[in-house]
Amino acid sequence: MKAAIFLFFSGFVYLISFSVVAQLSPGPLAHAHTHLEGLSNCTQCHTLGAKVANEKCLACHSDLKSLIDRKSGYHSSKEISGKECITCHSDHHGLNFEMIRFNTATFDHKLTGYPLTGAHADRVCEDCHKPEFITTETIQDKQDTYLGLNATCLSCHADYHQKSLSSSCLNCHNDQAFRPAPKFNHSTAKFHLEGKHADVECVKCHKITNRDGKEYQAFTGIAYKSCVNCHTDPHRNQFGQNCSECHTVQSFLSVREISNFDHSKTGFMLEDKHRDLTCKSCHKSNITDPVKHQHCSDCHPDYHENQFARKGISIDCADCHNTSGFEYSSFTVERHNAGNYVLQGGHLATPCIACHKKKEKWSFQEIGLRCSDCHDNIHDSYIDKKYYPESNCRICHNEAEWSSVSFDHSKTRFALEGAHQSQTCRSCHFRENNDGQAQQKFTGLSPGCINCHDDIHLKQFDPNDPSVCLRCHTPFSWIIGDFNHDSTAFKLDGEHEKVSCEKCHKEISDGQKTYILYKIQEFKCENCHL
Numbered sequence: 001m002k003a004a005i006f007l008f009f010s011g012f013v014y015l016i017s018f019s020v021v022a023q024l025s026p027g028p029l030a031h032a033h034t035h036l037e038g039l040s041n042c043t044q045c046h047t048l049g050a051k052v053a054n055e056k057c058l059a060c061h062s063d064l065k066s067l068i069d070r071k072s073g074y075h076s077s078k079e080i081s082g083k084e085c086i087t088c089h090s091d092h093h094g095l096n097f098e099m100i101r102f103n104t105a106t107f108d109h110k111l112t113g114y115p116l117t118g119a120h121a122d123r124v125c126e127d128c129h130k131p132e133f134i135t136t137e138t139i140q141d142k143q144d145t146y147l148g149l150n151a152t153c154l155s156c157h158a159d160y161h162q163k164s165l166s167s168s169c170l171n172c173h174n175d176q177a178f179r180p181a182p183k184f185n186h187s188t189a190k191f192h193l194e195g196k197h198a199d200v201e202c203v204k205c206h207k208i209t210n211r212d213g214k215e216y217q218a219f220t221g222i223a224y225k226s227c228v229n230c231h232t233d234p235h236r237n238q239f240g241q242n243c244s245e246c247h248t249v250q251s252f253l254s255v256r257e258i259s260n261f262d263h264s265k266t267g268f269m270l271e272d273k274h275r276d277l278t279c280k281s282c283h284k285s286n287i288t289d290p291v292k293h294q295h296c297s298d299c300h301p302d303y304h305e306n307q308f309a310r311k312g313i314s315i316d317c318a319d320c321h322n323t324s325g326f327e328y329s330s331f332t333v334e335r336h337n338a339g340n341y342v343l344q345g346g347h348l349a350t351p352c353i354a355c356h357k358k359k360e361k362w363s364f365q366e367i368g369l370r371c372s373d374c375h376d377n378i379h380d381s382y383i384d385k386k387y388y389p390e391s392n393c394r395i396c397h398n399e400a401e402w403s404s405v406s407f408d409h410s411k412t413r414f415a416l417e418g419a420h421q422s423q424t425c426r427s428c429h430f431r432e433n434n435d436g437q438a439q440q441k442f443t444g445l446s447p448g449c450i451n452c453h454d455d456i457h458l459k460q461f462d463p464n465d466p467s468v469c470l471r472c473h474t475p476f477s478w479i480i481g482d483f484n485h486d487s488t489a490f491k492l493d494g495e496h497e498k499v500s501c502e503k504c505h506k507e508i509s510d511g512q513k514t515y516i517l518y519k520i521q522e523f524k525c526e527n528c529h530l
Contacts, residue, residue: 195249345399418475
């Protein structure tokens, strides 16, 4: 009985104790707070008779308190300042409960006091928030923390300059890209960029090398006080090392006070195009060495390749050109007419280039003796060469007016008479083909009228007889003159002699064409008379 009572009492006490603990602890603590489990540790976070106080949280999280005291970091932002810690970081939800939770994709990093701009805006949290970038020693051993980072560039980025320059990267760079350094102003350096130096790429002077196994570009310790520190002395120290005595940073080829130099003292006056040349254009070696200048060919090659050579010696360029440029020539029409080819008619208005530069090079010899030297022979293979030997166009054409043609047509089988004398060559010898192009034909033409004229009688008269038209018509007039009707099958006599032609020969139509009927098949009276 006593044993039963003891067991019952013991169980009752256990139930009472379990009930009290369950009422005091809402649930297990998160993993980070497991060392605070137990009733004796409640006051580590809770104040008896009151809620969880920020002071107790910050008593443990001293690094966070230090930031808040300095009004720095996310917890000092206007969004968080003044809130209770437990508002965002509650506990007693189990061992695996995440006390620090927020959406990293939508998190506004400006609230931390370090806005993400430029290239930083493309980074994800893990790129920067990792243990090796934490500079605060008391935080380095903590897991899954966003604290402890430094806002200086070198806390995350390697020192490319390897301590040769200031650690304040933002003096020269920005967060858009490391190269180039947009904030750097070379005028703040000991060597100011002037003239042509301002156009030189940085790497030309600041060479990229390898230092301690890493890429390195030197920006300090570069010799600059003498031009030969960077430039080769083309004068081989003949004039000393002070290049600035003669040259300027605008251009090495520009020599100080050279514009005041009177070149006529050398025996060669600089005029026109020669004034635009640099000294080196003529003075290939030392500027004081004498240069041959008696003839243009001393400097200029013979562009015309001895075409104007006389007894093996080319004439000087100055015979036709001057120093204002080779585009202009002083060769006159009078001088041209003194040669083998006299310019006349339309040739007087033709520019030199039209005849003398048919190909890439200018040509002046063996040209103009034949028309085909310049002009295409459009009649080649169309007109028998016996009519214009050696393709001599002048037999028919003249230089004053190309369209004016004088040709003795009686030399052919068809002498021109009557109205034919007023026709142009094209009227008979050029016909349009199916493509609308003019096709010329001079050979193989028949003298028959229908080769040029339409048969308006629609084969009522023998079309194979080349002289059939001439029985009624003449080349002088198409109107019929004296036609002898007695030569036909119907002889005119009596009153018929007084009747006009159209009374009997009427206009009819075959459904496609209209023509005058001359070949009447029957001559009965009733065919004409009622």
